[in-house]
Amino acid sequence: MTKQSRFVAKPEDLPPGQSLQVTVDGKEVALFNVDGAYYAVGGRCPHRSGPLAKGRVEKVPGTAAAVPGTDVRPGAEVLAVRCPLHGWLFELETGKCLTRPGSGVAVYPVSCQGEALFLGPPEGEAAGPTLAGQIQ
């Protein structure tokens, strides 16, 4: 946890298999709990602003290059969320878009400290969506 970390939810708000949409510093973030591991990515698909927190998490072949000294092979399975509107896939670890290379969403570090989940600042933030048509 860093100084810029923000409290976003309690663990009981995000049980395994569930997702949650939160707003942090004016930006939407989609939180996921996959078998006890937490992930957080930018909340809107860059395609047509689909809400990623409403998407399904899937295990799909990823984009990872081979990592020397590890067993990670190119195309090894990764966890990804599929946009519920038009199916774009985003790796939860990296935010990379598997559907349209070059596109992606921000990734946020999530830490669980007792009864609180904290979100750090985005890592390697990708260009955000235009939020076409959203009316607050």
Place this chain on the structure above:
Amino acid sequence: MDLDKVAGLIESEHQFFTRVRPKWSLTQGPQDMELVAHALRVILHMGRAGESLPEYLALIQTQHADGGWGRESQEKESAAWVSAFCGLMLIRANTVLKDAEIEKAIWKSIEYFLNQQKENGRWVDSEWGDLDTTSHPVSFFNVVMALGAPKMRDAVRPSWRKGLRFILDGQSPDGGWYDPVFQPSGVETTAHLVQDSVIASLSIPDGLPVRPACEKGLRWILAHQDADGSWDEKNEDHTMDCTRSTLLISRMLGAEEKARSAIEKAMEWIVANKNPEGWPDFPGMETNLERTCDGLDVLLKYQAWRQPDPKEVIRRWGYLPGEPTFLRGMTAGV
């Protein structure tokens, strides 16, 4: 659903739509073109095309030299999906407006699609699957074949049939259309394809034999409706697409009795899960203007489906040769 309730909702939602015009009208500044096309469809189906010439002239001002449109009005690169939607809105509006400049733009759009079609009949767009992308120019060409002058029909006929063939060959044995990359669940792709591309052949001369494909598609859509009346787990967009598809296909196949309860259940769900103004992507979320345009379109098409004239709803897609009755009396200058 009570038709007075439907009429009241259409009225109130249209007032909201009109109030937020700066967010969708090209006459007010740069816009997202998918949203513009959705808005023009609302204008068309509300019977307001005749008084909205500036909107359509603004649309042709953003057309590229190659005949296509970008995803954003100021974007230089043409994209197939949104270009087809724009071309479709122009040809349908021009049945009322009868504007020479719009006619030229329609021809340019036709040229764009004739030039962009691949050898196997598909069109491509990097942001959409091939089946979905292809359904849009085929939809545009459906209306050319239904409403266009003979010269226009002759120009598109071979390309149209080739695109239709690509779509028909892409149907799975279970009746759905799937895209393994974009839409493995198949719900939205199936709903799009059968209403946008395939069913029109039943009413258009020279169409391909499509009845079995449409019957299978309708069964597939009905089988995938959730118990609460929605599709794809309360997905408002997909529910609206499936509802519109079912309205049209069931009427054109003469299969309404099979679909009536599903349609009414879907309409109840759509109305129950709207916001005070507009519709969201999922229940409980903020209003999305594109979804609101879809919601208005569903109401207008349901209203047409309930009219005594059984062909009214088919006219609402532009698939029936002849003057669309809902546009009568709304000619330019009146």
